[in-house]
Amino acid sequence: xxxxxxxxxxxxxxKLEADLPTLAAEAGRGAMGREAADLxxxxxxxxxGFTGQGNLAVALAERLGLAxxxxxxxxxxxxxxxxxxxxxxxxxGAGRTERVLVVGCEKMTALPVExxxxxxxxxxxxxxxxxxxxxxxxxxxMARRAMHDKLxxxxxxxxxxxxxxAQALKHERAxxxxxxxxxxxxxxxxxxxxxxxxxxxxxxxxxAAVLLTRGRGPVRIAGLGHATDHLALAGRASLTGFAATRAxxxxxxxxxxxxxxxxxxxxxxxxxxxxxxCSGQDLGLGGPELWRGEGVPVNMGGGLKARGHxxxxxGVAQAVEAFEQLTHAAAAREVDARRALLHNIGGLGxxxxxxLLEAS
Amino acid sequence: xxxxVLTWTRIARPPAGFVAGxxxxxxxxxxxxxxxAWTAEAEPxxxxxxxxxxxxxxxxxxx
Numbered sequence: 001x002x003x004x005x006x007x008x009x010x011x012x013x014x015k016l017e018a019d020l021p022t023l024a025a026e027a028g029r030g031a032m033g034r035e036a037a038d039l040x041x042x043x044x045x046x047x048x049g050f051t052g053q054g055n056l057a058v059a060l061a062e063r064l065g066l067a068x069x070x071x072x073x074x075x076x077x078x079x080x081x082x083x084x085x086x087x088x089x090x091x092x093g094a095g096r097t098e099r100v101l102v103v104g105c106e107k108m109t110a111l112p113v114e115x116x117x118x119x120x121x122x123x124x125x126x127x128x129x130x131x132x133x134x135x136x137x138x139x140x141x142m143a144r145r146a147m148h149d150k151l152x153x154x155x156x157x158x159x160x161x162x163x164x165x166a167q168a169l170k171h172e173r174a175x176x177x178x179x180x181x182x183x184x185x186x187x188x189x190x191x192x193x194x195x196x197x198x199x200x201x202x203x204x205x206x207x208a209a210v211l212l213t214r215g216r217g218p219v220r221i222a223g224l225g226h227a228t229d230h231l232a233l234a235g236r237a238s239l240t241g242f243a244a245t246r247a248x249x250x251x252x253x254x255x256x257x258x259x260x261x262x263x264x265x266x267x268x269x270x271x272x273x274x275x276x277x278c279s280g281q282d283l284g285l286g287g288p289e290l291w292r293g294e295g296v297p298v299n300m301g302g303g304l305k306a307r308g309h310x311x312x313x314x315g316v317a318q319a320v321e322a323f324e325q326l327t328h329a330a331a332a333r334e335v336d337a338r339r340a341l342l343h344n345i346g347g348l349g350x351x352x353x354x355x356l357l358e359a360s
Numbered sequence: 361x362x363x364x365v366l367t368w369t370r371i372a373r374p375p376a377g378f379v380a381g382x383x384x385x386x387x388x389x390x391x392x393x394x395x396x397a398w399t400a401e402a403e404p405x406x407x408x409x410x411x412x413x414x415x416x417x418x419x420x421x422x423x
Contacts, residue, residue, distance in 0.1 A: 118375035128396050132371055132378035140369040141386055148367070190372040234386060234394040239367055 001093035004217030004360060005210050007031040008323035010316075013175040013206035013308030015109040020044070020051050023207040024105040025063035027313075031209035032064070037101035040064070040071035041088050043080035044105050044312035047073075049119045051107050060103060077123045078271065079346030080104065081208070081315025082353035086224050088212045098214050104316030105207035116203050120311070123347045125232035136200050138233050138348045139272035140192035145239040147194070152277050154194060156288035158185035160276040161198050161305055163291040168302025170332040175204045175308030185273075199273040204308030208317035218327050222339070223356035225252030231350055242349030245282040249343070252354040258339070260284035263356075265325055265337035266296055267318035269345040270303040279343055283354070297335040300325065315344035315353065326359040364388040 009030025011023050018026070024042060040061050048054045057071035074084040081104030088100035108116055121134045128138065146152050162182055168174035180198055188198040211217075227247035230236055237243055253259065266285055270276035276299075280286050286295040301307045301321040304314055322340040324330040342355040368385040371378070387395050 112376075114374075114376040117373070118377065121375045131384050131396055131398050132374045132382050133384055133396065134371065134373075134375050136373075137369050137371045137384065140371075141367040141384075144369060145367040190370075192372060193370040232396070234396050239386070 001089070002215045003089040003092045003221045004213055004215060005219040005221070005319065005323050005357070006035065006213045006217030007033050007211040008209070008320040010173060010208035010313070010320045011206050012173045013204045013310060016107070016205040020047055020053050020056065020105060020107040021059040021063050023107065023205065024056070024060045024103050027105070027207035027209035028060065028064050028101055028103045031211045032101055035099060035211060037066065037099045037211065038069060039088070039091060039097045039100045040066060040069055040103070041074055041084040041100060042071065042103045042105065043074050043084035043316060045075055045077055045080055046119055050111060050116070076351045077346030078309070078311040079315055079344040079351050079353050080312045081317070082342065082344035082355055083315070083346070085210065085212070085315060085319055085355060086226060086353055089221050089224060092212055092214050100212040101209060102212060102316055103207060103209040104313035106310035106312040107205045108203040108310060109205050113203070128232050128234070134192065135348060136195055136272060137192035139274055140195040141233060142239055142278065143194055143272070143274035146274055146278070149240060151240055152288055154186070155182055156277060156291070157199060157273040158182040159288065160270060160273040160291040161185050163293070164270060164299055164303045164305035167300050167333065168306030171301045171307060174302045174306055175202055176302070176306040195272060195274070201271045201304040201309035204310040206308055206310040206313050206317070208313045208320045210316060210319050210323065218360055219323050220358045220360040221355065222358040223252040223256030223258065225249060225255065225354040227251065227352055229350040231347065233348060241278045241282045242345070242352060244349055244352040245279055245343065245345070248352045248354040249283045252356050256356045258356060262339055263296055263341040264339045265300070265322065265335050266298045266341040266343065267321055268298050268303065268343045269314070270299060270305050271309060271345065275345065275349070276303070276305070283341065283343060297337070300330065300333045300335055315342070318342040318344060319355065319357070322357050326357060366394070
């Protein structure tokens with residue numbers, strides 16, 4: 001399979017006025033340039049719940065001037081973006097199509113926070129949801145256990161957010177462009193003990209897109225890995241890591257013929273500070289030191305925490321960031337890398353996709 | 361097997377429809393028996409396990 005990324009674009013992330021199809025079309029046009037697509041895959045977790053817009057794939061294709069082109073929406077929770085990217089690569093690899101436009105998008109800020117939290121909590125198991133456990137509350141239970149087991153300190157968790165905010169200052173399209181300190185994180189309002197507001201990625205609006213092609217483009221997809229796990233946290237083998245991340249990472253590395261040490265840059269799914277730390281360890285990249293700038297460079301665009309987290313867009317935004325890194329278009333954020341790993345989580349670690357990219 | 365509280369949280373910002381301040385624990389009640397439970401509404405057996413585990417494991421005080 002020689003599937004490449006030929007173009008990439010993203011809108012600004014944040015609280016935006018534009019409606020969802022408009023945001024998605026802006027990113028899609030940017031990624032396509034003067035090319036066309038013969039398949040449109042749009043990743044979006046809950047367009048109808050957040051905005052009332054159903055049938056999003058057709059709404060987007062029409063905005064792009066692609067009415068008549070096959071189009072469909074892909075949903076695996078917050079890993080929808082990577083799922084669409086993987087399916088697009090598989091469609092090309094299977095010889096079914098030549099050019100796939102993958103657009104990830106979400107518009108989350110039109111609803112009150114409590115209502116948006118309720119929609120996102122729909123990703124959890126019915127039994128845990130019935131207790132009032134939200135996504136950050138489940139993350140908080142992981143954090144409590146990780147600190148109890150001395151895998152990290154409260155300061156280590158806060159440092160992951162400090163790192164993300166520092167990187168987002170260099171990214172003009174990021175949602176939260178404001179430096180924070182460990183003290184700021186520890187003093188921010190409590191969400192679910194011990195996680196505080198600044199431990200958690202924001203709810204954002206935004207869209208990102210990549211154009212996949214057969215054999216044309218500066219960035220090659222080197223490996224894909226995907227795994228799932230039990231829906232409920234109570235069903236997991238570990239409370240301080242994600243088996244699905246480990247399995248997806250191993251599958252992607254095996255397909256590419258890489259070892260973890262071959263990864264030169266990584267985009268990790270840091271929806272909560274504890275998930276940032278666990279993910280680096282699950283993928284064999286490193287522990288808390290990653291978030292102090294030591295070892296493999298991570299989340300140079302601010303990650304979910306500070307670039308923003310319009311959930312359906314996130315997996316594609318990671319690909320856009322890596323595309324810019326690998327093509328020397330990341331300006332002040334750029335690191336010296338030819339091989340990148342993207343890690344996108346759906347639910348609380350139970351639908352995980354890992355994508356490996358290489359400059360071609 | 362002794363009952364254990366594996367972890368817990370106090371939810372300060374809950375989803376719509378829930379009251380802030382609820383404490384939820386994850387309990388290992390026996391081999392292959394894990395439950396998430398709200399301490400104030402847990403069934404009697406789980407509630408007892410939670411109290412025993414709090415004493416035994418030294419977790420921070422629950423309401």
